[in-house]
Amino acid sequence: MRWVDRGLEPAGVTEYARQYTQGWIDYFQNGVGERPTDFLWVLFRPTMGSRTNNICWYCERQCDADAESGGLASTVDHFRPRSRFPQLAYEWTNWVYSCHACNVENKGDLWPDSGYVDPCATDVAERPDRYFDYDAQTGEIIPKSGLTPDARQKALHTINDLGWNKLDVMFYRIDQTRTFTADLLALPTGDRQALIALFTEQPVEYAGAIGMVAEQLRQAGRI
Numbered sequence: 124m125r126w127v128d129r130g131l132e133p134a135g136v137t138e139y140a141r142q143y144t145q146g147w148i149d150y151f152q153n154g155v156g157e158r159p160t161d162f163l164w165v166l167f168r169p170t171m172g173s174r175t176n177n178i179c180w181y182c183e184r185q186c187d188a189d190a191e192s193g194g195l196a197s198t199v200d201h202f203r204p205r206s207r208f209p210q211l212a213y214e215w216t217n218w219v220y221s222c223h224a225c226n227v228e229n230k231g232d233l234w235p236d237s238g239y240v241d242p243c244a245t246d247v248a249e250r251p252d253r254y255f256d257y258d259a260q261t262g263e264i265i266p267k268s269g270l271t272p273d274a275r276q277k278a279l280h281t282i283n284d285l286g287w288n289k290l291d292v293m294f295y296r297i298d299q300t301r302t303f304t305a306d307l308l309a310l311p312t313g314d315r316q317a318l319i320a321l322f323t324e325q326p327v328e329y330a331g332a333i334g335m336v337a338e339q340l341r342q343a344g345r346i
């Protein structure tokens with residue numbers, strides 16, 4: 124996971140929030156009425172996706188803009204789920220651009236006591252790079268060492284509930300990071316920083332994981 128600047132709230136969100144939030148509160152909190160059928164956050168999905176070239180803000184895989192559902196179809200996740208936080212149904216800062224697998228198949232309505240690591244955290248100390256590391260031996264995303272017990276729980280829940288170490292996600296990530304490492308080490312020393320920048324400073328698949336690999340290579344004195 125790599126920090127994403129969600130950008131300013133687009134025009135229209137406030138008005139939808141005013142019109143439709145109460146229906147979600149009534150249904151989930153007050154037990155009144157039918158489940159609402161407004162899903163107007165999807166109107167803002169392209170704007171959100173454009174922030175990262177349609178890469179999922181959670182697992183860093185490229186979403187498939189043409190897919191209707193399943194796997195890598197693009198969705199808008201409610202970071203704090205609507206079922207527990209209906210007042211945030213139309214809250215711009217609660218929306219995360221996400222692949223179907225992360226949002227629907229894995230995260231669903233879960234919300235652990237620790238919460239999850241927010242890909243768009245405004246507080247620098249809460250951003251993803253504080254929480255995660257990459258295990259180059261196994262290819263797993265792991266909690267960073269030295270975290271407090273609470274922060275470690277938050278990192279573990281995020282990793283496990285979003286399925287980041289499931290085989291299909293992990294194998295492709297291993298492939299990408301190994302290719303990056305081989306390409307990097309094959310370059311003359313003076314050209315390496317430019318390749319690192321290309322893969323970490325803009326939204327490409329697994330930019331977060333690749334950034335961690337580059338940092339490990341730097342610390343090991345290999346680059």
Ligand SMILES: [Zn+2]
Pocket residue numbers: 179180181182183184221222223224225226
């Ligand atoms: Zn995803």
